[in-house]
Amino acid sequence: MMCARIMAGAAGVVISVGVALAPPAVAGTGEAPGTVTNQVELAGRFRVDGAATAARLTYWSRGPRGPMQSTGVVYVPPGPAPAGGWPIVAYAHGTTGIADQCAFTLEPRVYYLDSLYPELLRAGYAVVISDYVGLGTPGTHPYLDGPSQARSVIDGVRAARAVAPELSTRWAVLGQSQGAQAALFTAHLGPVDAPELQLRGAAATGPPSNLDLLLPLAGPWIPRLPLEKTPAYVAMLLAGLRASAPELDVDSYLTPIGEDALRVVETECVTEANARLADVPIGAMLARSLNDPALTSAAREMMRIPTDGYTIPLFVGQGVTDMEVPPPLTAKLVAELTASGTDLETHLYPGDHLGAARAALPDAVAFLRRVLDPV
Known part of the structure; x- marks a missing residue:
């Protein structure tokens, strides 16, 4: 591994089924961001070793032009929660597509269910995954719209805490590929958008930037x-x-x-x-x-990742042979973040888009421990 700091994301394979795109849902009175409208306990292949509970949620969030719904999943570690509750790692997923059946949590994805989520649970974190607005819910998913993806992540944490009161207000976000872009927008927007929560850090691998x-x-x-x-x-x-x-x-x-x-x-x-x-x-x-x-x-409003104004630490990882998010684009992002004085940890990995994301996991978990665990 070469020291720098960058991570990557990859899309999973899903079964293709044609669906009609519905217009965005309209939020009614009292349906604030994070309001849960449906909760289903997960079973079978969607369960994760080391999770005491697993639930799929439908909740209100915010799209580019108003309220939209999102879905997501929350996994809670076993045993009594520590003082202050279980810290949360919100996982922002990579590109799956924009059709409804492409929602990340609708298809069992071996690496995440068998490796990533159990690793985070063993580290003592609840795991919250958002599908982003328009994926499996009414409306078209606004692909690479960083602000709306960030709000889906933030509101997913709100929704998880609404159904699992044992969760802490302390949280961090980990994302790869499309989700890495979402993680960095979340880091920029989160402290002001959700002042009732304590966003402590953001780890991003293979973030599509400068597009x-x-x-x-x-x-x-x-x-x-x-x-x-x-x-x-x-x-x-x-x-x-x-x-x-x-x-x-x-x-x-x-x-x-x-x-x-x-x-x-x-x-x-x-x-x-x-x-x-x-x-x-x-x-x-x-x-x-x-x-x-x-x-x-x-x-520009959708895709340009902010390069200054961060108030929390960041982790960025990149694969040197990545042919989906070319390294020169991430190098420019890292240089601008560094020049602005951002608290930034970076890593380079000798792999492609997905390979670098997997190689980065131990470093990303160490970063999460640094920002989330009590001193």
Whole structure:
């Protein structure tokens, strides 16, 4: 391992089933962020060794333009809670897709159920996972919308504490890939958004950053790139923008191939979508340049990870052979965080997107202990 600090995320494989996208749900009186509307005890393969209880929650959160629902899962360690309650690690997952059946907690995922969650439970933390708004709930998931993903995570912690009073107000967030972006936005927004909670730190591995700077360069001239899943990622981003900001007229930027690509990602999860779109050049999807002020401004609000103003420690990890989140993009992020005086721990790992995330786990857990455990 080379010292620096970066982590990565990966999407799991899910079964593809076509679903109709419903309009966003409308919150009624008293349905504040974190309000739980449904709770189901988990059984079978969704149980985790070392968890005394496991429940799937539906709760109110906040999308790009108002209330939306999210789902998530809470795992609580066995035995009596320590003084002040079980500290919480909110896990922000990597890209699964934007179709409803792609919700992270709907499909058993071996690495997380057998390795990641048990490791966190053994360390003495309750584990809370959010699916993010629009995944398995009404509305389209706004892919890579950092603020709304962060609010899904924050409100998931609120929801977990509402059903499990033995949980502490002390918490941290751990995320990979898309979830790493969510973790960093959570670190920036959380202390002000949820002052009743004590957010202590954020660990992010393989965070997709600086993508808003690349968007103005995109147009019909872009060839097939030697990266992983890029056409599917671009299609999901544009589909999310189309749903959350219809005034941008995203369809006017698309060729017939691009329109088909958006239909693919709106009905299939990322593994299946990538299989269908892997050989489609980004340029073939675009009828004209994306360098439009309204579009680039909206993308910047969604995707630009803040590089200053953090009040809690951060951990960033990166794989040196990552072909989904290229290391140079993370290097720029780390340099800017360092220049702003952020309390930052960084690591480089000799692996790809998923391999680096797994290699980073011992360092990430050590970081969580440093920020969460009593002195």
